[in-house]
Amino acid sequence: MAKVTSIHKKKKAESIEAINGDFNCVFDCIDEGVVIVNNEGEIVYANPAYEGMFRVSRTTIIGKNIFCVLNDDAMIKAFKQKKKIKGKLNYCINTNQIYVSASPIYEENHFKGAIGIYTDKLPNNEQNHLSKIVPLNQSNEISEIKVNNYFQKIVTNSRNMKEALFVAERASKVPSTVLIRGESGTGKELVAKAIYYSSNRKNKPFIRVNCGAIPSALLESELFGHEQGAFTGAIKKKIGKFEEANGGTLFLDEIGDMPIDMQVKILRVLQEKEFERVGGNETIKCDVRFLAATHRNLEELVKKEEFREDLYYRLNVISVHIPSLRERIEDINDLCIYFIDKINAKTGCGVKGISKEVEEAFYQYNWPGNVRELENLMESLIVLAEGDIIQLSEIPHYISNIYHINNYGIKDSPLINTGKKGELPTLEEYEKEIIKLALDKYGSFNAAGKALGVTHRTIALKARKYNIVD
Numbered sequence: 001m002a003k004v005t006s007i008h009k010k011k012k013a014e015s016i017e018a019i020n021g022d023f024n025c026v027f028d029c030i031d032e033g034v035v036i037v038n039n040e041g042e043i044v045y046a047n048p049a050y051e052g053m054f055r056v057s058r059t060t061i062i063g064k065n066i067f068c069v070l071n072d073d074a075m076i077k078a079f080k081q082k083k084k085i086k087g088k089l090n091y092c093i094n095t096n097q098i099y100v101s102a103s104p105i106y107e108e109n110h111f112k113g114a115i116g117i118y119t120d121k122l123p124n125n126e127q128n129h130l131s132k133i134v135p136l137n138q139s140n141e142i143s144e145i146k147v148n149n150y151f152q153k154i155v156t157n158s159r160n161m162k163e164a165l166f167v168a169e170r171a172s173k174v175p176s177t178v179l180i181r182g183e184s185g186t187g188k189e190l191v192a193k194a195i196y197y198s199s200n201r202k203n204k205p206f207i208r209v210n211c212g213a214i215p216s217a218l219l220e221s222e223l224f225g226h227e228q229g230a231f232t233g234a235i236k237k238k239i240g241k242f243e244e245a246n247g248g249t250l251f252l253d254e255i256g257d258m259p260i261d262m263q264v265k266i267l268r269v270l271q272e273k274e275f276e277r278v279g280g281n282e283t284i285k286c287d288v289r290f291l292a293a294t295h296r297n298l299e300e301l302v303k304k305e306e307f308r309e310d311l312y313y314r315l316n317v318i319s320v321h322i323p324s325l326r327e328r329i330e331d332i333n334d335l336c337i338y339f340i341d342k343i344n345a346k347t348g349c350g351v352k353g354i355s356k357e358v359e360e361a362f363y364q365y366n367w368p369g370n371v372r373e374l375e376n377l378m379e380s381l382i383v384l385a386e387g388d389i390i391q392l393s394e395i396p397h398y399i400s401n402i403y404h405i406n407n408y409g410i411k412d413s414p415l416i417n418t419g420k421k422g423e424l425p426t427l428e429e430y431e432k433e434i435i436k437l438a439l440d441k442y443g444s445f446n447a448a449g450k451a452l453g454v455t456h457r458t459i460a461l462k463a464r465k466y467n468i469v470d
């Protein structure tokens with residue numbers, strides 16, 4: 001298998017070479033966005049202007065299929081119909097309309113792929129011929145992208161989240177495997193469920209397996225089931241998750257934490273759709289649609305040989321990236337309103353909202369635990385709230401301190417915050433807060449250590465001790 005993979009990689013590298021050749025450095029310098037796909041529809045190049053225009057990083061899109069990544073009919077048509085297409089994107093970027101010119105690439109009559117060029121300036125020769133520019137879609141804003149009911153329940157107003165949901169909704173209509181990526185607490189499971197409920201398997205089982213939470217000795221029997229007497233303690237036959245999910249959807253959560261010896265077994269089910277129960281000889285066929293999610297960097301794990309490359313490619317058919325909450329702070333207010341309604345209904349509390357200062361402090365905080373952290377915090381704030389509007393003095397110091405620092409400068413920030421009844425925090429509590437604050441503000445052990453006058457090693461050790469980082 002390793003050989004096949006490396007040959008495949010070599011072929012890919014050659015085709016990339018054949019397409020961009022020496023032009024990369026030229027494209028790297030121009031103001032127009034440029035993206036190139038090869039004859040298999042894989043993105044092989046995107047220039048810095050493209051990255052800036054669409055706020056994506058090349059490393060995340062290169063190697064992906066245009067059907068999964070580019071929300072751009074011109075490029076897809078140029079690739080599929082092999083003809084030149086000009087048009088407008090069906091949404092705006094920073095309120096600017098983006099114009100696209102996409103062309104197939106031929107070399108000695110062989111189709112090599114397609115190139116798309118993007119600009120927010122209407123090309124001169126088109127100024128008087130607006131009718132020549134074909135609107136690709138009637139809607140002008142990404143916010144008009146219609147997502148169905150299950151996706152509509154996901155609270156969001158942000159463009160990058162809507163783009164992710166757009167891809168996820170398309171994926172729900174096909175049986176392909178979907179890999180949902182994003183930091184912990186961003187809503188990956190929510191999206192997996194929305195895909196399932198929107199698919200034609202919605203009346204069949206949805207089975208979730210947390211691959212990171214089950215001890216590796218038990219995982220095999222949990223997934224594949226076992227026969228009676230397969231091992232000590234197997235007193236009766238057990239049906240595994242693959243069989244339970246038959247006809248439906250299996251959601252492999254935290255797939256990046258799956259032990260390497262199990263990965264090869266999962267690969268076989270993904271490829272052949274068949275397996276044996278532990279201790280059994282009968283080969284069982286299963287009809288399962290796979291969804292997987294991870295907060296881990298699978299490419300890094302592949303490099304470190306902790307994740308099989310062949311499994312990675314099998315899973316990464318359609319990739320949906322859920323942005324972190326700090327990449328979509330415009331969602332914070334709507335999420336707060338949503339959680340206030342939800343938690344009021346659950347607890348019988350009557351909180352009406354958060355103050356302007358709290359809203360601003362929430363924008364400034366970096367939410368390492370993402371939406372889950374916001375939801376949990378809102379629950380504790382609502383339950384402990386003294387009035388119907390949550391005030392700055394009620395939110396944790398590690399969040400309000402950032403607000404104080406940003407708004408009044410560190411000197412005006414109170415160094416010592418006593419509790420509601422004037423009680424003092426312990427030294428450990430101070431240490432934890434100051435380290436959390438420094439990491440939030442400076443973003444690295446090194447910089448935080450410098451600011452606090454200790455070594456990066458001390459910061460790293462303490463950050464782990466206080467569970468600020470994993």
Ligand SMILES: Nc1ncnc2c1ncn2[C@@H]1O[C@H](COP(=O)(O)OP(=O)(O)OP(=O)(O)O)[C@@H](O)[C@H]1O
Pocket residue numbers: 153154155156182183184185186187188189190191253294295338371372375
């Ligand atoms: N956009 C959203 N709208 C409403 N609720 C959300 C949204 N995103 C996340 N949540 C809520 O936040 C919590 C965490 O979401 P979820 O479990 O889907 O995250 P996750 O990315 O799968 O986390 P993990 O990686 O830790 O498993 C859930 O209670 C979920 O309902």
